[in-house]
Amino acid sequence: MLRVLEEKLQGQEEIKTCPGELCGEMEQELHLTKISPARIAQILRRLRFPRLGHGRRGAEYQITLDHIKEVRERYTPQVTVTLSQSQNRHSVSAVN
Numbered sequence: 322m323l324r325v326l327e328e329k330l331q332g333q334e335e336i337k338t339c340p341g342e343l344c345g346e347m348e349q350e351l352h353l354t355k356i357s358p359a360r361i362a363q364i365l366r367r368l369r370f371p372r373l374g375h376g377r378r379g380a381e382y383q384i385t386l387d388h389i390k391e392v393r394e395r396y397t398p399q400v401t402v403t404l405s406q407s408q409n410r411h412s413v414s415a416v417n
Contacts, residue, residue, distance in 0.1 A: 339379040
């Protein structure tokens, strides 16, 4: 979803879009034959993208580059590398 939204931004800081406009791109990204606008709206709400209201095209959401970065930080584990003294090897762990 985030990759599709970044592509939709096309270098802009902010856009307004509705779930129906994202169906084709999401179907390609997820290799699905059909994804409904309702399902896309559910994902946008879960990721806390602000809903701006309801227009002719349906519900509109505000998509910003800053919010995409916040979502990535929230759901991407931090990786730390520590050196083990006993084995003199690197140890990698994920921290949430």
